[in-house]
Amino acid sequence: MLADLLHRISGEVAMGLAQAGGAIALCLAVIAVCRRFTVRVEREAAVSLARGLVQMVAVGIVLALLLRGSLLVGLLILLGMTFAAAVTAARRARAVRGALLISFWSIAAGSGVVIGAMIAMRTLDTRIAMLVPVGSMIIANSMNSCAQAAERFRADVTAHIGQVEAGLALGADPAVAVSPYVRSAVYASLLPRLDMLKSLGLVWIPGVMAGMMVSGASPIYAGIYQFILVAMILTASGISGLVVTLLLRTRAFSPAAQLTLRGDAAAAAGALSAR
């Protein structure tokens, strides 16, 4: 197995790395243009590009080694991916205690329900070669949805502290006081996935469909399968966005229904209220 892997590295992989170099060069050009407009993303983009390349090469190596592994191995890989996704998404909600755990449960809820349902409906093969790539797509979208919902909820609540506290001061339950911001956070997290579904086949033909057609599947079946996959991604995203927002909502208040989720400026709350 290892010998086979090394053999592949010498040919295809070298070509792939050269192509990746070309893609990176194009990204760097865009970053340089951004810099002209004082959009400073050099550092973040460089780290993201480096991480993306290293991670994908590592995943390729792991998949090549584990291609014949059992369902359990596949599920453990997905669990590891879910944890890594939670670490990334939790950065959007650093101000909240337990952000990592909240992100993990949100992503696990969304992707777990959907992957389980797909396996049960036999729309997802349990072979690692199929389970891990498709599962990772679902986890990645759950992660994005989780991060978007968390960021939107935090931003909306901290921008409307006065309105939230006005609601509390009128005797509203905390859930009622932040209900407009729960709605907007969940909607904002679903919007990219809804747009993805609307534009399916019109604006883009996703990779899975293209891959299936290349490997000889019927274009009609490939199209239907791609639709199922995007619909499942929307489902997973909806669950993750909703779960993360509801968990954040519970952490946003103290047991005495006091708003504890505040912006950086207001975090030194006392200083603000010491007028």
Place this chain on the structure above:
Amino acid sequence: MSMTTAIGRVDRTDDAQRKTAAGQRPGPSGQAAATGTAGPLRLETHRLSRAVAGKTLLDSVSVRISPGEITAVVGPSGAGKSTFLRLLNRLDEPTGGSVLLNGQDYRSVPPRMLRRRLGMVMQMAYLFPGTVAANIAFGPKQRGETMTADQIAALLTRVGLPGYQGRDVGTLSGGEAQRVSFARTLANAPEGLLLDEPTSALDEASVRGVEELLQGIVAERRITCVIVTHNRPQAARIARHTMVLEAGRLAAFGPTDEVLHAG
């Protein structure tokens, strides 16, 4: 501390107010409703303190607020005036001491009930998007109560905004918005009223209008009222008693004319 000792002083209630209210407090409609309590709310703080990240914002403040009257809280910026008010409403948690409502520690009162009983009007109106009527009905709706159109109309008339119920809050002036905020709090039929510099963003004409409205409502309903203001002349105009906070400590408390003349 100068002036009257904070704890142990005799609370006074204006006889005229007693005649007007006669032990009753108006409900959301502005009509009288039995409170089930004898007289206006007794509000006291006992060694009330709050510190955040090692910084003391309020340091062991003990006062007995005059029931059914307006008490002003004055002091320089950073003195802890708003902290004091937020602690009374339990929007922030005391790190020491407590607040007593009719002699009962307020931690034994569910926060939502406490905030309904101690209504708060903030410096900004913070109205919810939608109509004036929806804003007025918000508080009672939280308890599953529905205000009738007549009740809303009567309350708006009382705060000087007759016929405003259908207006979108986005079309209101600053003074009008603050009156709606005031009416929204009154719709909860609070026993106490906490106001955090409610006129600081208004022009002089609106300030006088809100002051007259406040005095009228407090007299009618015998509401125990605490108003934070940086404006000493305003305290002199509307408050029977005044407390002065300096660097989080109670520097003076007593009849307004004595406290302000001494300052």
